[in-house]
Amino acid sequence: MTLGLDADDLNSCVQCGLCLPHCPTFRVTGDESMSPRGRIKLMREVQDEGAPLTAEVLRSFESCVQCRGCEPACPSGVPYGHLMEQTRETLADQKKMAPGWQRLALKPLKHPAALQAGTKALSIIQKTGLVPKRLGLPDDLPFRQEPLVASGDDVYLFTGCVMDAFQRDVHQAGQRVIEAAGFGVTPTGDLAPCCGALQAHAGLAGETRSLAEHMMRSLAPDTPILVDSAGCGAAMKDYGHLLGTDEARAFSARVFDIQEWLADNMADLPTVEPLDLRVAVQDPCHLRHVQRVHLATRVVLAPYVRELVELDDEGLCCGAGGAYSVLEPELAGQIRDRKVASIDRATPDLVASANPGCSMHLAGAGVPTIHPMELIDWALTGTR
Amino acid sequence: MASFLKSAASAGSAAYDSFRRLPGRKFEPAETDQLVLDLQAALTEDRVRNDSAQRALMSHDASVFDGGNAGPVCYPETTDEVVAIMKIAERHDRAVVPRGAGTGLAGGAIPLGDAPVVIAVTKMNRVLEIDEDNGIAWVEPGVINLDLTNHLKPHGYHFAPDPSSQQVCTIGGNVANNSGGPHCLAYGVTNAHIMALEVVSPAGDVLQLGGLDPEPLGLDLRGVFVGSEGTLGVTTKVAVKLTRNRPGVRTLLLSFSSVRDAANTVSGVIAAGVVPAAMEVMDARITEAVENYVHAGYPTDAAAVLLAEVDGLESGVDIDADQIRAIGLANNATDVRLAADDTERALLWKGRKTAFGAIAQIAPDYYLHDTVVPRSALADVLEEVYAIADRNDLLIMNVFHAGDGNLHPLIIFDGRDPGVLDRVHQAGAEIITASLDAGGVLSGEHGIGVEKQKFMSRMFTDDDLDHQNRVRQAFDPVCRANPGKVMPMGHSCADIQQLRAVPRDVWG
Numbered sequence A: 001m002t003l004g005l006d007a008d009d010l011n012s013c014v015q016c017g018l019c020l021p022h023c024p025t026f027r028v029t030g031d032e033s034m035s036p037r038g039r040i041k042l043m044r045e046v047q048d049e050g051a052p053l054t055a056e057v058l059r060s061f062e063s064c065v066q067c068r069g070c071e072p073a074c075p076s077g078v079p080y081g082h083l084m085e086q087t088r089e090t091l092a093d094q095k096k097m098a099p100g101w102q103r104l105a106l107k108p109l110k111h112p113a114a115l116q117a118g119t120k121a122l123s124i125i126q127k128t129g130l131v132p133k134r135l136g137l138p139d140d141l142p143f144r145q146e147p148l149v150a151s152g153d154d155v156y157l158f159t160g161c162v163m164d165a166f167q168r169d170v171h172q173a174g175q176r177v178i179e180a181a182g183f184g185v186t187p188t189g190d191l192a193p194c195c196g197a198l199q200a201h202a203g204l205a206g207e208t209r210s211l212a213e214h215m216m217r218s219l220a221p222d223t224p225i226l227v228d229s230a231g232c233g234a235a236m237k238d239y240g241h242l243l244g245t246d247e248a249r250a251f252s253a254r255v256f257d258i259q260e261w262l263a264d265n266m267a268d269l270p271t272v273e274p275l276d277l278r279v280a281v282q283d284p285c286h287l288r289h290v291q292r293v294h295l296a297t298r299v300v301l302a303p304y305v306r307e308l309v310e311l312d313d314e315g316l317c318c319g320a321g322g323a324y325s326v327l328e329p330e331l332a333g334q335i336r337d338r339k340v341a342s343i344d345r346a347t348p349d350l351v352a353s354a355n356p357g358c359s360m361h362l363a364g365a366g367v368p369t370i371h372p373m374e375l376i377d378w379a380l381t382g383t384r
Numbered sequence B: 001m002a003s004f005l006k007s008a009a010s011a012g013s014a015a016y017d018s019f020r021r022l023p024g025r026k027f028e029p030a031e032t033d034q035l036v037l038d039l040q041a042a043l044t045e046d047r048v049r050n051d052s053a054q055r056a057l058m059s060h061d062a063s064v065f066d067g068g069n070a071g072p073v074c075y076p077e078t079t080d081e082v083v084a085i086m087k088i089a090e091r092h093d094r095a096v097v098p099r100g101a102g103t104g105l106a107g108g109a110i111p112l113g114d115a116p117v118v119i120a121v122t123k124m125n126r127v128l129e130i131d132e133d134n135g136i137a138w139v140e141p142g143v144i145n146l147d148l149t150n151h152l153k154p155h156g157y158h159f160a161p162d163p164s165s166q167q168v169c170t171i172g173g174n175v176a177n178n179s180g181g182p183h184c185l186a187y188g189v190t191n192a193h194i195m196a197l198e199v200v201s202p203a204g205d206v207l208q209l210g211g212l213d214p215e216p217l218g219l220d221l222r223g224v225f226v227g228s229e230g231t232l233g234v235t236t237k238v239a240v241k242l243t244r245n246r247p248g249v250r251t252l253l254l255s256f257s258s259v260r261d262a263a264n265t266v267s268g269v270i271a272a273g274v275v276p277a278a279m280e281v282m283d284a285r286i287t288e289a290v291e292n293y294v295h296a297g298y299p300t301d302a303a304a305v306l307l308a309e310v311d312g313l314e315s316g317v318d319i320d321a322d323q324i325r326a327i328g329l330a331n332n333a334t335d336v337r338l339a340a341d342d343t344e345r346a347l348l349w350k351g352r353k354t355a356f357g358a359i360a361q362i363a364p365d366y367y368l369h370d371t372v373v374p375r376s377a378l379a380d381v382l383e384e385v386y387a388i389a390d391r392n393d394l395l396i397m398n399v400f401h402a403g404d405g406n407l408h409p410l411i412i413f414d415g416r417d418p419g420v421l422d423r424v425h426q427a428g429a430e431i432i433t434a435s436l437d438a439g440g441v442l443s444g445e446h447g448i449g450v451e452k453q454k455f456m457s458r459m460f461t462d463d464d465l466d467h468q469n470r471v472r473q474a475f476d477p478v479c480r481a482n483p484g485k486v487m488p489m490g491h492s493c494a495d496i497q498q499l500r501a502v503p504r505d506v507w508g
Ligand SMILES: Cc1cc2nc3c(=O)[nH]c(=O)nc-3n(C[C@H](O)[C@H](O)[C@H](O)COP(=O)(O)OP(=O)(O)OC[C@H]3O[C@@H](n4cnc5c(N)ncnc54)[C@H](O)[C@@H]3O)c2cc1C
Pocket: A016, A017, A018, B061, B062, B097, B098, B099, B100, B101, B102, B103, B104, B105, B107, B108, B109, B121, B141, B162, B163, B164, B165, B168, B169, B170, B171, B172, B173, B174, B175, B176, B177, B178, B179, B180, B181, B182, B229, B230, B231, B233, B234, B235, B236, B356, B357, B445, B446, B482
């Protein structure tokens, strides 16, 4: 059957295997069917050779974290992320992947009010101790949150769905930092309820397209859009590819990761005493492998902490992967164990992570995480 | 042989189509089931896989050869489990194929014949012991080459053999292929860095070959096993020699307006008595593809570049670097650049080491050759290689371990072009002939596998081959370990012709 994959993209893999060690699922299983090379080979077998879509082939596809660690490792420039998204879209259309409950679960993301209410309900249930730990939710879900207020229109701060509900503190810290650098900020709030990243991962690209179009209509042109969640930023930078229009490409071009943007605009940030902390930088995959702007995190953090340390795992995924940690708890746990071991070797006081999914996933293993914006805000304001 | 060539897609290629259309033999489920059940009882259910997807994946490695037909795939975690697999395979009269990361380029890990049991050692990946006093580490065979070097870094050591695939290939695969790498020029290939091996013989015996003493007693069976490409048994533990990290390193990038000038510089450096850690040459086309990927500042207008590295004491390396620069300039180098720091050095090496992968920017298929010629003949043989490319209407790029005369002509093609596969094979054979005629040898480091079997009799006399075959049979009387590899047809362990002609439908 066709998976709808571009023949040249699929052929660009020469099966050299150089991507294997950069793949978290291969790292923890040693299993070729859980490697990028194996997955691409199986896509070919299905699309070109008429191989049947067996349970094992589906398993190979759905066990992929979509971290895209394989992409920068690939000297041939195989566009793996797009191959896997297209594969999932085709299989979801045929109801071979993304079962109904998964679609339902993604519905509230587009409705901030429902999500806020759900979070409130969850926070109550959590206090009763009924939420399974393996879901990896933050320990203390917010019951009531301060609203975000616009301070000007130099830049947008994209607030999104899950993150706004779970971690509005991060947005608030980010907004204060950008304001301290001398810019007026408009939080997007209801203007842009959701970026569609999780939907695209699940193969529901149709939903992502309509969310993208909605967002492009709602946000005033030309204003830079800052994103403090690596996964959302990566998805929004991909609208150009997803919609294939000039308008979408222009939109994607003004999306910036918040650290990326700040690194070029931090001249007016006040000089303060750095925090007396040894901080390890954990690069979210969608910042390092997809947006490839992870070095900016170091630039913006350097003046504000005593010591920055690198992890020794070359940016291997932590296993969070959007909804992956919930859908594949066992693999996600094994992948996280590797990350935690690497963090232990670096002996930091705190781990800075620019993606809410990663922080929650790591916090689930007892790792003390903090968003880079919260660290800078802490250094600037003197309070955490 | 043409029918063994892989093409990336099914359309177009006559050779490929006829290969695919060969009648498939039916699987015999009952027999397979009992074999699988026995294996699962010895390991665990999830570590013995017999599904069509898994078997299809294990039928390939990184080479251009297809036609593999994997049986059950086992992922052992201990030596005992490997022993059990060997014994069960023997009971069921099945062959076994050891496999590491599957990056081999000679088809060594491709299962031939009657659905052999694949033994994938990727889960045996622990560094067991580091003995700094004696400069030795015991590791399991599935440890990735670069992981070992990274692991040793805090101790001030590294594992010297550094194949370009080092970020992914395994120590077990390195031992089996006696692999080399850019830095083997000064330090020697894998064989020089292996003290002892624990192996499981095809009969299921656990043997220790070699020893930790500098001069172990008895026959050097370790040396026999290194380079045996999985045909003598499965490596389960390796004692590797550790190499001290050198305090001073200088990396030079020299540009030339002809490949001949680069080759002459290499000969000149060695003749001057300098022993660089590495000397690597890339021609213009490959340099351009590499630069597109790494952006390391490789010149895209030079006909050839030479990457040379010297290491040692800080005081000595500058002298060596100056000498290489002078020899380069005397041979018409158009530019000489010294890597400013570790970051620049790492980037230059990343370019060199991903060269083969980077060619997919140009065409979807490649066939990487591997022959060795005397250094003095380098320039002539290279010119002949380009002529071979012209004669066969093919694109050939050259990237090679120049210091030891190890050529890697890279034939680039699109397997979907009608007739291209025959031309690729013709060119490959001509390259081998040209290398042997110049006094060279068949393989520098990739091994013989299925790729160069038929050329073995050009290198060795019948008596030579007969003795090799008898050594092999001393370990493996019925040719159960990786059958159909290395030895040319007509020697008993190569005799799987009838099996090889009838690949079954792996999706059956
Ligand atoms: C991009 C690229 C660059 C390369 N560069 C180089 C280079 O610079 N130098 C070089 O020498 N090679 C190079 N190679 C070839 C290849 O990487 C090496 O031969 C490597 O040593 C193979 O290791 P592997 O773990 O992938 O082994 P595999 O491909 O899995 O197996 C290779 C052979 O070893 C046998 N084997 C594997 N494990 C065991 C074991 N535990 N016990 C017994 N037999 C075993 C297999 O049966 C097979 O015959 C390159 C390959 C690629 C794709």
